[in-house]
Amino acid sequence: MAEQKRLSININDQTADALREISHTKGLTITETVRRAVSVYKFFEDELAAGRKIQTMRTGGGDKRDVELI
Numbered sequence: 001m002a003e004q005k006r007l008s009i010n011i012n013d014q015t016a017d018a019l020r021e022i023s024h025t026k027g028l029t030i031t032e033t034v035r036r037a038v039s040v041y042k043f044f045e046d047e048l049a050a051g052r053k054i055q056t057m058r059t060g061g062g063d064k065r066d067v068e069l070i
Contacts, residue, residue, distance in 0.1 A: 044069055
């Protein structure tokens with residue numbers, strides 16, 4: 001297992017609420033939720049850097065939307 005680092009971050013109330021909601025809904029710890037969020041963000045950044053687009057699509061097809069990270 002990789003060495004773990006302890007971080008202290010400051011987030012606003014809206015972000016804290018979203019983090020707690022996602023953690024509760026998925027049955028995850030806050031730490032695991034943050035790990036997954038960072039992994040998804042890194043995936044998006046890597047794909048965009050490789051010249052790919054990120055899109056969402058309704059189940060069953062149609063209604064595609066491009067995702068842009070700011």
